[in-house]
Amino acid sequence: xxxxxxxxxxxxxxxxxxxCNCGQQLTSDNNNNNKNNKYYLxxxxxxxxxxxxxxxxxxxxxxxxxxxxxxxxxxxxxLDICPDHSDAKIIQEQIQTKFRLAGQFxxxxxxxxxxxxxxxxxxxxxxxxxxxxxxxxxxxxxxxLMSVTTEYKNAMQEGIKAAGVGHWQKALGxxxxxxxxxxxxxxxxxxxxxxxxxxxxxxxxxSNIDAALAQGNKRKAMSFAQxxxxxxxxxxxxxxxxxxxxxxxx
Numbered sequence: 001x002x003x004x005x006x007x008x009x010x011x012x013x014x015x016x017x018x019x020c021n022c023g024q025q026l027t028s029d030n031n032n033n034n035k036n037n038k039y040y041l042x043x044x045x046x047x048x049x050x051x052x053x054x055x056x057x058x059x060x061x062x063x064x065x066x067x068x069x070x071x072x073x074x075x076x077x078x079l080d081i082c083p084d085h086s087d088a089k090i091i092q093e094q095i096q097t098k099f100r101l102a103g104q105f106x107x108x109x110x111x112x113x114x115x116x117x118x119x120x121x122x123x124x125x126x127x128x129x130x131x132x133x134x135x136x137x138x139x140x141x142x143x144x145l146m147s148v149t150t151e152y153k154n155a156m157q158e159g160i161k162a163a164g165v166g167h168w169q170k171a172l173g174x175x176x177x178x179x180x181x182x183x184x185x186x187x188x189x190x191x192x193x194x195x196x197x198x199x200x201x202x203x204x205x206x207s208n209i210d211a212a213l214a215q216g217n218k219r220k221a222m223s224f225a226q227x228x229x230x231x232x233x234x235x236x237x238x239x240x241x242x243x244x245x246x247x248x249x250x
Contacts, residue, residue, distance in 0.1 A: 052081055052085065056074075056078060056085075059074040059078065062074065063091065067133075068095050068099070068134060072096075072099075075089075075092040098131050098132045101131050102131040102137075105125075105127055106137040109141050112124070113145065113148055114181070115183060116183065117185045118152060121145055122145070128141075152182050155177045155178040155181065156174070156175070158174045159171045159191070162174060168199035168202065209221045209225055
């Protein structure tokens with residue numbers, strides 16, 4: 001925390017009661033019993049105008065750096081010293097408004113995980129970070145969203161791999177999981193419909209093969225089998241080309 005050191009007459013960071021500028025131990029006498037102690041940390045009414053000026057300049061630097069937590073803390077110190085400091089009041093109100101607004105965004109994101117698309121949530125997250133970069137809820141929400149995004153990408157990759165080798169039921173399970181993690185993303189619905197269609201066509205073809213064999217028509221069964229093999233290979237090749245099979249990116 002920044003404090004005014006009467007020994008070196010400057011605003012300094014205070015760590016374990018010591019001024020980081022001059023290294024002297026500071027003591028706070030809230031009862032004003034020791035005005036002559038050169039390490040005395042004065043009450044607000046004892047602090048010179050220069051301190052307020054230094055605190056305000058530092059506040060402006062923090063605001064320019066978008067370090068809202070630090071700026072808000074300094075505004076509080078300024079208003080403790082000078083309750084009528086209008087600029088500090090304005091900045092403090094702005095910071096508090098930003099904090100509340102970002103909190104609303106983070107709450108929306110938390111409630112939206114599993115109910116809205118990941119793209120929508122990432123867009124909201126960017127807005128929240130832009131409003132208040134160091135919000136207390138920010139890290140937890142980012143970790144949760146990152147976890148969901150990673151699980152979604154893994155599900156997509158595993159589904160693509162399964163489809164690429166003709167394991168349609170396994171691919172379907174992975175794509176359905178991806179759809180649960182990223183609802184509203186139409187491409188997943190299309191993948192699920194596609195895999196279902198392929199799986200059904202393969203099952204129908206195999207039923208035709210079994211029927212042909214049951215009738216003793218081996219030639220017809222062989223023809224169906226060749227058709228199934230060609231169809232499956234065609235689909236697997238399409239999957240590998242169109243869905244970037246084996247890629248680390250979705």
